[in-house]
Amino acid sequence: xxxxxxxxxxxxxxxxxxxxxxxxxxLSVDEVFQAVGDAAAGGIALFVGTVRNHDxxxxxxxxxxxxxxxxxxxxxxxxxxxxxxHPVRALAAVHRVGELAVGDLAxxxxxxCPHRAEAFEACxxxxxxxxxxxxxxxxxxxxxxxxxxxxx
Numbered sequence: 001x002x003x004x005x006x007x008x009x010x011x012x013x014x015x016x017x018x019x020x021x022x023x024x025x026x027l028s029v030d031e032v033f034q035a036v037g038d039a040a041a042g043g044i045a046l047f048v049g050t051v052r053n054h055d056x057x058x059x060x061x062x063x064x065x066x067x068x069x070x071x072x073x074x075x076x077x078x079x080x081x082x083x084x085x086h087p088v089r090a091l092a093a094v095h096r097v098g099e100l101a102v103g104d105l106a107x108x109x110x111x112x113c114p115h116r117a118e119a120f121e122a123c124x125x126x127x128x129x130x131x132x133x134x135x136x137x138x139x140x141x142x143x144x145x146x147x148x149x150x151x152x
Contacts, residue, residue, distance in 0.1 A: 010087065010114050016090050017076065017083060017092075019092035020072060020075050021072065022096075023094055023095070027106075031094075033110055035110070036092050040114060041090065041112035043112070043120070044110060044111070044112045045119040046110040048105055049107040049108070049127070050105055050106060051101065052102065059142060059144075060142060060143075064098060064139045065095070065096060065106065066136070068136075074133060074134045078133060079091050079093060082125050093108070093110075094108050107130070109126050110123065137149055137151030138151055
């Protein structure tokens, strides 16, 4: 088999960050998936974070996300780091803010790379760093009347 490591499709794209956003409206998996379409990508990894009905053994009745004005810029900074460390062909990330219901999409990220292992690794790094570093806070209200703030 020929050595393809020098082929342009095996490298990161020139401008792979296709979509970064903080949204007050419902998120679309299709929008994120379409944003990372790339003919040189052999693997696209997509992560969808949804609002669950429990946390820490307690039932969640309501949930809201809020963010610092720098949140979108921080998302871009994290995306740029992922792009610098992985052969990313295309990357997209959107996070929802406001009041969400159980089952709503809270975050959708996707990464396209020449191969699946690279796509999985880059996508995991993207979502993990987004969750730990972007100033987005989750306010959970529990069935027992207690509440909790969680966030970066």
